[in-house]
Amino acid sequence: MATSTAYAGVWSSLPTTLTPWIADVVSSLGHTQMTPVQAATIPLFMKNKDVVVEAVTGSGKTLAFVIPILERLIRRETKLKKNEVGALIISPTRELATQIHSVFSLFLKAQPTEEVAEGEEPPERTYPDPLLLISSDQSSPAQDVQRFLQSGADIVIGTPGRIEEFLLGRGQGSVSARELEVLVLDEADRLLDLGFQVSLTRILTSLPKQRRTGLFSATMTDALGELIRTGLRNPARVVVKVQSKQTRKHAGGEVIEERRIPANLENLYIPCRTSEKIVQLARIIQHEAASRGASHFIVYLSTGACVDYFYRILPRVFPSTSTSPIVPVLHSLHGNLPPAARTRTLAAFSTALATPQAPAVLLATDVAARGLDIPHVDVVVQVEPPADPKAFSHRCGRTARAGRSGRAYVLLCGREVEYVDFMAVRKIPLKRHPYILAAASEDMDVGEDGDEERLEDADVGRVQDAIRDFVRTDRTLHDLGAKALVSAVQAYSKHQASYIFRLKDLDIVGLSKAFGLLRLPRMPELRNTDPAGQGWADADVDWSTYAYADKAQEAKRLAEQAAKKTQTADRAEAAMQRRNKKKSNSAWSAQQDRRDEREKRREKKVTKRKWERTSKKAEAAEGEKAGEKATGQGEGDAVPAKRAASACSDDEGNDWKELAREERMAKKLKRGEVSQKAFDAEFGDL
CATH class of the missing domain: 1.20.5 (Single alpha-helices involved in coiled-coils or other helix-helix interfaces)
Structure with missing residues (x-):
């Protein structure tokens, strides 16, 4: 692997000589020679060419557009008016915008000033300070416009939403972009990934066509094609690749390997169990600090909830994994923090006077994956690979910047090791690192097939107990832990390489052990899981x-x-x-039934009386018939009475007999011969 950064000549070799005070600033920064991306881009920008630049992180892309912008503004024949914008730089995040603003400010503060007599006020610098447009509690869009008109800034740097409001909202009619010289879209692919395409299209349509446009990024996507066609005119494509020489003994020669990461970056992966991830994270920090003197670490977690939780928990992990006196100083950064808090965190980490005994550790999400230039970052650790594979190289690129060397680790579990081949196709090689044991000087290789052949690390239980003891002191920690676990599982399900990162293969119980949870949260993913069979036991709470x-x-x-x-x-x-x-x-229903039954009995009694009367008539008719039979008369008169008697059915006759029995029983009840209970039991009147 190469051990030095490639250079492309001294600054004086540029076709256009740099302005002396700009050259002095470049020299004071220690950049004695140009990087390839600077040597290829600066002359094109100075020759009125649009550029699309793709280069690995840490290759010097920022200076590749800062210097041409300054030189073009200096060489203008007419000075810009106070309400005119000369250069516009759009960045996807407020952190990157702030960093670009600081670079421009560094150059502009170095402008020479004229000598003045005693008592006279010094003249204003020829070029005013740049204007930073980002979301902030201290400045509203209306105040942004006011600051611009008061300062007369030639260079405006900001995020898409604020710049759109600046040009087409509050500033429409007050801010003029007619004299715009240069437009730069930094981390252009990220601008599209974050959904800024509509804002970018509106901004581009409002800008003059006679301008220079530059798109800069470490990775380019197909979505940029549309943006290039609409915003650039016949652009020059600049692609800076990194190559390293590898010697293959069996081939007996050197093989050129193309990479999309800095040449001085050693990219490593450690296979481990899910339950061992936090243990390995602590040991990596201890190992790098003790053996290599590393003092600045960036640890990438999948969600802001995980960052918040481990910011509280990690101090309890280190004493449980080693007797080393290393006590890290933690910083947290994620997109859910207020803008002011994010700025303070980044500034505190960047300026931290860290040592190997007290290393500075930044826990962050992908909000800190792109564009941030913190040259002294020694080690990057990815507890989980990013959901978007393009972010992998950006994460790793936070170390090994500006010619420095660096190491980047990623923790992979089970079939996730296939991610190594996935990255190799994208020209990001990963080298296997043995599992780190409790003693920092000892490593253990778990084998090509993972870690199934060994027992779970003994420190997992100790770390889990230590975290649980701390979590018991405050129920807030329990809530944070449950939220972190659920968010981590949700983030895992969104991996773009879903054939590698399959949710059904994720060991959620093991992840809960690593998080030190008191009990498993209620999740649909745990519905068919037997936690006890996987060694899980709820804490006694x-x-x-x-x-x-x-x-x-x-x-x-x-x-x-x-x-x-x-x-x-x-x-x-x-x-x-x-x-x-x-x-x-x-x-009530029973009472109603009894009333209905009594009503039926009354109806039957009426029917019975009618039947009795009809029967008597029929009997009388039969008697007359018998008498008339002897005389041969009255035979026809008996037929109607007989028919009337037969109109009553046999069933009704039986009912009437029952009624007769009931009447007899009722008479006995009145005489006191039977009890009410016996009567109710007989006839169901309960």
Whole structure:
């Protein structure tokens, strides 16, 4: 592997000589020679050519557009008016925009000033300070326009939303882009990934066509094609590749390997179990600090919730994995933090006076993956590979910058080792590093097929116990841990290389061990899982008394708990009332049935009387018939009476007999010969 950065000549070899004070700043920064991307891009920009630049991180892309912009503005025949923009730089994140702004400010502060007599005010610098447009509590879009008009800034740097508002919103009519010399889109592919395409199209349409445009990024995507066609005119493509020589003994010669990462970067992966990831993270930091003197680390986690949780938890992990006196100083950075907090964190980490005994560790999401130039970062650790494979090289590129060497680790579990081949296709080679044991000087290779043949690291249990002991002190930590785990699982399901990172293969129980959770959260992904079979046991916690350290939050919990008890009691009472009502309704229903039965009996009695009367008539008719039979008369008169008697059915006759029996029983009841209970039992009148 190459051990030095390639250079492409001294600055004086440029076709256009640099302005002396610009050359002095470049020299003071220690850049005695140009990098390939600078040597290829600066002359093109100076010759009125649009450029599309693709180069690895840390290759000097920022100076490749800062210097041409300054030189073009200096060489203008007419000075820009106070309301005119000369150069516009658009960045996807506020951190990158702030960094670019600081580079321009560094150059502009070095402008020479004229000598003045005593008592006279010094003249203003020829070129005012650049204007930074980012979301901030200290400046609204209206104030941005006001600051621009007051300062007369020639160079404007910002994020797409603020720049769109600056040009087409609050600043429309006040800000003029008619004299725009240069437009730069830094990390252009990221601008599109974050959904800024609509804003970019509106901005591009409002800018003059007679301008120079540059697109800069470490990776280019197909989506940039549309942007290139609409915003650039016959652009020159600049692609700077990194090559390293590798000697293959079996071939007996050197093979040129193309890479998309800095030549001085050693890219490593460690196979381990999911439950061992946090243990390995702590050991990597201890190992690099103790053996290589590393003092600045960036650790990438999948979500902001994970960053918040491990920012609290990691100090408890290090004493459990080693007796080393290393005590890291942690910093956290993610997109959910307020802008001011993100700025403070980045500044604190960048300026930290870290040592191997007290290394500075930045826990971050991909918000810190692109464009940030922190030259003294020694090691990058990726606990999880990024969901977007393009971000992998950007993460690694935070180290080994500006000619320095660096190391980058990624932790892979089980079939995730296939990610190595996936990255190799993208010209990002990864070298296997043995599993790091408790003693920093000892490593253990777990074999090509993963870690199935060895027992789980003993430190996993110790770390889990240490985290649990700390989490028991504050219920807030438990909530953070559960939220972090759920967000990590959701992020895992969104990996673009889904055939490698399959959610069904993720060891969620092992991940819960690594997080030191007290109990498993309720998740659909754990529905068919047997945690006990995977060595999981919930912590012994009385959840009714497990309290928040914050008094206001604890008071709220107790109030909710009391309200829940009241609600439970109310539900029980309501259930009792429903049962009682059901019984009451049941009694009413029985009474109604008895009333219906009595009504039926009355109807049958009426029918019986009619039948008896009809029967008597029929009997009388039969008697007359018998008498008339002797005389041969009255035979026809008996037929209607007989037919009337037969109109009653046999069933009705039986019912009437039953009614007769009931009447007899009722008479006995009145005489006291039978009891009411016996009567009700006989005739069902309950």
